[in-house]
Amino acid sequence: MTVTNGTVPEVMAELAALEDPRIRDVNVRHGDDHGVNLTKLRAVAKPLKIQQDLALDLWATGDTAARLVALLICRPKAFDRDQLDTMMREARTPKVQDWLVNYVVKKSPHAEELRVAWFDDADPAVASAGWELTTERVDKNPDGLDLPGLLDIIEAQMKTAPDRLQWSMNTCLAHIGIAHPEYRARALDIGERLEVLKDYPTPPNCTSPFAPSWITEMVRRQTRA
Missing domain, CATH: 1.25.40 (Serine Threonine Protein Phosphatase 5, Tetratricopeptide repeat)
Structure with a gap:
């Protein structure tokens, strides 16, 4: 039916x-x-x-x-x-x-207002939504975002963040490294030192969520395109 x-x-x-x-x-x-x-x-x-x-x-x-x-x-x-x-x-x-x-x-x-409100919410699931909306801005509308400040927060908090929030912070880290060459070296360094998702099981022919691998692969594809 x-x-x-x-x-x-x-x-x-x-x-x-x-x-x-x-x-x-x-x-x-x-x-x-x-x-x-x-x-x-x-x-x-x-x-x-x-x-x-x-x-x-x-x-x-x-x-x-x-x-x-x-x-x-x-x-x-x-x-x-x-x-x-x-x-x-x-x-x-x-x-x-x-x-x-x-x-x-x-x-x-209301997306931007909610991004700001959710970004550091006490509920990690809600905060993860704020980070996902921030990643959208990193890619599409970075003007006005404090990218070095975001990297500071990621460096200080991502390693011990709850799983869902950690995933969203890691995604933001990778997208900063991919979309903004001036911050790429720092994004790679943070990812290498924190080792978040380094051992995440990744199927063959899929890109690892480990930020340094993710950044390197996506930059390689951009260079070849």
Whole structure:
């Protein structure tokens, strides 16, 4: 059954029919609590198109798969600043947090205000969202950012940061090194000394998240392009 108009019970029933215990087991190991293949989940969302009211109702269920659908069918610019802040604090799982930042907050007129508010939040998951938004600015709109100051914070705090925040800080470090040649040597030095994610298991033909390897590989590709 493909739901096109959509009520919460209909969408929930469709998601329940797609639940796969094997996928749930894999997701649980990564901190997520749903068992729906994401390609199939996107197929549930596609015929619904944009339905802001339904998105709000699906989010309110608290169910991870339903919230992922909600983020695909919502209207990002319809949320006010406080709604987005509340949603980030309610988002319990990494995938919901990731999609909320990338599919909604980054498209919101409140993105910069939230970046500043979240950057040093006491909740490391919320702070990681602030760092993800900062990385977006590092790449696309660095004017006004204190890049040396960011490197100072990364150098002082990344080694002992909680996992999700550490990952976001490491991503910012790598992007500073890739996008800003004047800070590349320092970014490489910080990465080499801290050794964060140095031993992270990386499949063949994939780029390691270890910042020095990541920076070196991406710069090499830019040079060859």
